[in-house]
Amino acid sequence: MSKKKYAIVLDDSKCIDCKACTMACKMENHVPTGLYNYRIWVAEKPIRGQFPNVKRSFQPSQCQQCENPPCVHVCPTRASYQTEDGVVLVDHDKCILCKYCMTACPYDARYVNEEIKAIDKCTFCYHRLPEGRQPACVETCPPKVRVFGDLNDPNSEVSKLLVEHETFNLKPEKGTKPKLYYIR
Amino acid sequence: MSLSKAKLSRRKFLTLSGAALATATAASSLSSLKAVASSGTQSESTNSKGRKFVYSSCAICVNKCGLVAEVNNGVIRKLNPNPNFFKSRAMLCARGNAGAKVPYDPDRLKKPLIRVGERGEGKFKEVSWEEAYNYIAENVLKVIKKYENRSAIGFASTEGFQEEFFIHLANIVGSTNTVRHPTLCLASNIQGYSSVYGTFPDADILNADFVVMAGSNRAEAIITPDTIDMAKNHKKQTLVCIDPRATKTSAIADKWYPIKPGTDLALVLTMINIIISENLYDKEFVEKYTHGFPELAEHVKQYTAEWAEKECEIPASEIYWLAREFAKNAPQSVWYPGRRSSFYVNDVYYRRACAILNAIVGAFDRKGGLVPKRGIKLKKHDFEFPLYDFTKKRIDSGTLPFLNEKLPEEFKTSAGLPTDSCAYISEKDGSWVIYRDAALAGNPYPLKGLFVYKQNPVESVPNRKKTLEFLKQMDFICTIDVTMSDTAFYSDVILPESTYLERWDPAESLGGIVPIVVTRQPVIDPLFDTKSMHQITVDLAKKFYDMPEFWEDSTEDDREYLKKYIKAMDVPMEHLIEESLSGYPGAFKMLMEKGVFYLNDKPVYGKLLEDGARLKTRTGKIELYNVKYAERGLDPLPVYRKPSQGKPGQFRFVVGRHGQFTHASTQNNIYLLEAYGDYENALWINSKVALERGLRAGDKVKVISKAGEQIVKVMPTEFIRPDIVFYVHGFGRLSKGLSLVYNKGASEAAILYDYAETISGNACLHETFVDVQKV
Numbered sequence: 016m017s018k019k020k021y022a023i024v025l026d027d028s029k030c031i032d033c034k035a036c037t038m039a040c041k042m043e044n045h046v047p048t049g050l051y052n053y054r055i056w057v058a059e060k061p062i063r064g065q066f067p068n069v070k071r072s073f074q075p076s077q078c079q080q081c082e083n084p085p086c087v088h089v090c091p092t093r094a095s096y097q098t099e100d101g102v103v104l105v106d107h108d109k110c111i112l113c114k115y116c117m118t119a120c121p122y123d124a125r126y127v128n129e130e131i132k133a134i135d136k137c138t139f140c141y142h143r144l145p146e147g148r149q150p151a152c153v154e155t156c157p158p159k160v161r162v163f164g165d166l167n168d169p170n171s172e173v174s175k176l177l178v179e180h181e182t183f184n185l186k187p188e189k190g191t192k193p194k195l196y197y198i199r
Numbered sequence: 200m201s202l203s204k205a206k207l208s209r210r211k212f213l214t215l216s217g218a219a220l221a222t223a224t225a226a227s228s229l230s231s232l233k234a235v236a237s238s239g240t241q242s243e244s245t246n247s248k249g250r251k252f253v254y255s256s257c258a259i260c261v262n263k264c265g266l267v268a269e270v271n272n273g274v275i276r277k278l279n280p281n282p283n284f285f286k287s288r289a290m291l292c293a294r295g296n297a298g299a300k301v302p303y304d305p306d307r308l309k310k311p312l313i314r315v316g317e318r319g320e321g322k323f324k325e326v327s328w329e330e331a332y333n334y335i336a337e338n339v340l341k342v343i344k345k346y347e348n349r350s351a352i353g354f355a356s357t358e359g360f361q362e363e364f365f366i367h368l369a370n371i372v373g374s375t376n377t378v379r380h381p382t383l384c385l386a387s388n389i390q391g392y393s394s395v396y397g398t399f400p401d402a403d404i405l406n407a408d409f410v411v412m413a414g415s416n417r418a419e420a421i422i423t424p425d426t427i428d429m430a431k432n433h434k435k436q437t438l439v440c441i442d443p444r445a446t447k448t449s450a451i452a453d454k455w456y457p458i459k460p461g462t463d464l465a466l467v468l469t470m471i472n473i474i475i476s477e478n479l480y481d482k483e484f485v486e487k488y489t490h491g492f493p494e495l496a497e498h499v500k501q502y503t504a505e506w507a508e509k510e511c512e513i514p515a516s517e518i519y520w521l522a523r524e525f526a527k528n529a530p531q532s533v534w535y536p537g538r539r540s541s542f543y544v545n546d547v548y549y550r551r552a553c554a555i556l557n558a559i560v561g562a563f564d565r566k567g568g569l570v571p572k573r574g575i576k577l578k579k580h581d582f583e584f585p586l587y588d589f590t591k592k593r594i595d596s597g598t599l600p601f602l603n604e605k606l607p608e609e610f611k612t613s614a615g616l617p618t619d620s621c622a623y624i625s626e627k628d629g630s631w632v633i634y635r636d637a638a639l640a641g642n643p644y645p646l647k648g649l650f651v652y653k654q655n656p657v658e659s660v661p662n663r664k665k666t667l668e669f670l671k672q673m674d675f676i677c678t679i680d681v682t683m684s685d686t687a688f689y690s691d692v693i694l695p696e697s698t699y700l701e702r703w704d705p706a707e708s709l710g711g712i713v714p715i716v717v718t719r720q721p722v723i724d725p726l727f728d729t730k731s732m733h734q735i736t737v738d739l740a741k742k743f744y745d746m747p748e749f750w751e752d753s754t755e756d757d758r759e760y761l762k763k764y765i766k767a768m769d770v771p772m773e774h775l776i777e778e779s780l781s782g783y784p785g786a787f788k789m790l791m792e793k794g795v796f797y798l799n800d801k802p803v804y805g806k807l808l809e810d811g812a813r814l815k816t817r818t819g820k821i822e823l824y825n826v827k828y829a830e831r832g833l834d835p836l837p838v839y840r841k842p843s844q845g846k847p848g849q850f851r852f853v854v855g856r857h858g859q860f861t862h863a864s865t866q867n868n869i870y871l872l873e874a875y876g877d878y879e880n881a882l883w884i885n886s887k888v889a890l891e892r893g894l895r896a897g898d899k900v901k902v903i904s905k906a907g908e909q910i911v912k913v914m915p916t917e918f919i920r921p922d923i924v925f926y927v928h929g930f931g932r933l934s935k936g937l938s939l940v941y942n943k944g945a946s947e948a949a950i951l952y953d954y955a956e957t958i959s960g961n962a963c964l965h966e967t968f969v970d971v972q973k974v
Contacts, residue, residue: 028433028434028451029430029431029433029451030430030450031418031419031426031430031447031448031450031451031858032418032447032450032858033292033293033418033419033421033447033858034293034858034859034874035290035291035292035293035295035296037293037874038292038293038294038296038297038870038871038874039277039291039296041296041870042277042278042296042297042299042300042870043277048869048870048873049873050873050876050877062917064917065886065917066445066457066885066886066887066917066918066919066920066921067455067457067920069445069917069918070450071445071447071449071450071918072450073447073450151277151279154279154280155279155280155290155291155292155296156290157288157290157292157421157426157427157430158427158430158431159290159431
């Protein structure tokens with residue numbers, strides 16, 4: 016069996032900032048309450064123009080599941096690691112809360128989970144994948160902004176979307192090679 | 200990188216705690232049981248070991264989306280979308296997801312309560328159900344005897360699968376005074392559209408090419424499937440957003456017009472004029488299916504684009520574009536029949552105009568246009584409830600001397616609006632603001648007892664001060680709810696209902712372009728000493744049956760009839776569901792196995808356009824000119840009148856929805872409150888205006904109307920017109936039982952003035968003007 020390479024392709028032009036993704040993630044992964052505790056979020060892009068010529072738009076985001084993850088490189092205890100199929104995870108037992116990974120992450124994608132005393136972040140709902148289930152955010156998203164799948168499978172929806180559409184990554188200059196692709 | 204908000208939050212966090220290096224601790228596993236235990240609640244459910252998935256439907260708002268609950272050892276781990284449930288397009292929104300925490304909310308009502316302190320003091324004692332029932336029965340009897348009138352006891356409720364049992368209770372008690380939510384919501388909308396089509400249609404957003412969302416904010420006021428279809432389709436569909444605020448709907452719109460509030464009718468009438476005068480209307484359709492076209496054509500000639508430009512503050516060129524595009528894309532054109540754009544005294548006329556606009560381009564009962572709802576007929580449990588001598592007709596119907604006061608000064612003499620009685624009040628729904636005024640005036644008779652189910656009039660009916668007076672003059676108030684709403688807080692007895700995840704609910708047909716049947720089955724056992732509304736009604740029916748004094752103004756036959764009712768209803772809900780589905784073999788099984796039942800998953804168009812079909816209007820046709828209105832002295836065609844204006848320096852206060860909140864009912868859910876992004880609401884005020892007044896973000900201001908005043912912080916924004924202000928509904932609450940929102944931010948009900956639209960009885964939520972003062 017060939018290795019998988021999981022990714023999410025997002026068409027954020029459809030996003031209405033309903034925060035279903037954030038909430039599904041909080042419920043699925045027991046993210047504690049607190050205004051700044053989240054694995055994924057929806058941000059409002061900077062306002063363009065002034066009343067009445069003003070345009071709103073949103074950008075959902077999360078851990079970019081980098082192919083070249085700085086968080087893994089800096090972690091002194093190897094709590095942050097990368098699975099064979101390229102998903103970046105945190106071993107909560109090994110985490111010493113030094114927060115190097117938080118500082119290293121260019122996407123601000125990690126938070127301190129005070130309940131388990133460890134750094135926490137998006138796992139692509141790694142525990143759901145063996146059951147053939149989608150990440151909770153993908154499953155619940157009303158307009159299906161998010162599509163999840165295997166880039167190594169040319170027939171997967173994500174692979175097809177990348178062929179059909181021009182996409183971009185966030186902060187490509189950081190050289191982290193994110194596996195979140197935004198449709199332009 | 201544009202994640203400005205997220206970034207700021209993180210930075211703040213790092214500066215606060217970044218310096219401390221934590222010592223290594225063994226992280227505990229993330230089990231759901233632990234998460235529940237840490238929130239201070241624990242499941243009593245022991246009969247369901249292991250992991251299971253249960254189909255049910257959401258009840259956090261009106262949509263009833265399909266869900267699959269994942270339950271671990273009797274504790275809800277997660278609510279997931281039901282992939283079979285096409286009405287909600289196999290999704291669950293933020294509120295639906297956060298519903299998983301509702302049964303475990305520490306603020307839940309856990310046992311029946313009887314008030315021991317003064318009303319509103321918040322002192323209650325826990326009692327048994329039997330004690331609570333006795334207390335209720337005694338007090339009901341006392342009110343009936345004292346006023347020799349069963350209608351002296353009112354019943355207030357909002358929609359929900361168990362609401363039918365609450366209405367049964369009203370029938371058993373013998374009151375005609377049921378007041379429901381529509382006049383705080385869409386009664387004028389239903390009246391307006393129905394006066395043209397004989398029905399209130401849905402919009403076929405999935406197949407429409409051109410959609411106008413006027414005021415209706417479907418990105419935040421989520422309605423399935425419309426919101427999802429609109430967001431999914433936005434690249435191939437033209438979406439025009441007309442709203443004095445740049446809502447989240449404007450984010451996916453092709454155009455946004457910040458219309459001057461209250462002038463929507465001018466815009467629609469002008470579009471009708473352009474479409475007719477440029478011959479862009481569907482002649483064949485108009486000829487065959489409509490009544491009163493020549494009168495309409497003559498009437499709208501006065502409404503020119505150049506005139507409308509001044510009224511609406513939308514350029515004439517844009518109005519021409521809008522009218523022409525709307526006609527060009529027809530019949531795949533929709534003027535969305537949502538709410539809010541025009542909660543004014545002339546709202547029915549505005550809705551009539553919207554319906555007429557769609558009709559003249561032939562976009563009715565056709566793919567991509569407005570399509571009448573269809574339903575799946577279920578076997579009904581119909582009862583002939585007892586007849587009592589002491590029952591009187593509705594308190595808010597007939598001629599009411601105070602009705603004139605329900606109109607703003609400049610509308611009191613205007614033709615086309617009744618000033619002595621409400622023209623078309625619904626027999627079941629009533630009119631909230633008129634009902635309350637009638638009770639306060641004791642005219643035509645005193646209303647001295649009140650049952651409230653699932654509704655919270657203290658925060659949902661405009662003019663909170665009046666609602667509190669209305670409650671104060673009651674001899675007796677009983678509230679049935681899941682949490683201590685503001686209304687429960689002012690009640691004498693409170694009955695705790697089981698949440699939607701802990702009970703069976705009857706099967707309901709959800710009408711729509713593609714109708715479905717849904718139900719609810721318990722996902723977990725009830726956590727506390729709670730009951731369903733169904734059980735409460737049956738229990739109280741038994742109580743009344745056993746009281747001889749209750750039957751003094753009735754006959755023995757009537758009493759016997761109640762016995763039949765009890766016998767039929769005192770059965771497990773599963774039996775009632777099976778009975779109501781008995782016309783469809785296999786339906787119950789499908790409902791249990793797929794979480795939804797339907798006959799067909801494809802829409803059907805054109806039923807009302809078939810030869811011989813009649814609409815439910817007087818002429819049987821689409822009434823551009825309404826025959827009944829003309830007979831009653833109402834304008835048969837929509838006539839534009841300028842909206843009322845505030846004094847110089849005042850703002851019009853507009854209302855609106857937020858994607859995390861269902862009216863005033865979800866603010867106390869910590870997850871949704873945090874998803875909203877703050878623990879209190881804030882006043883939207885145009886940035887330039889704020890600058891002129893020296894107001895900066897976070898400053899506190901007093902918002903003053905003639906109904907009341909509230910203090911709230913300021914949020915200057917580019918997303919709002921300079922002449923209006925807005926804040927989100929549901930904050931600044933009075934109930935100490937809502938620990939997260941008690942006294943936080945500002946209440947909307949406290950400042951909204953309570954004018955009524957006197958054709959449908961709808962509350963005019965946009966007729967409030969406020970002063971804003973720095974404090």
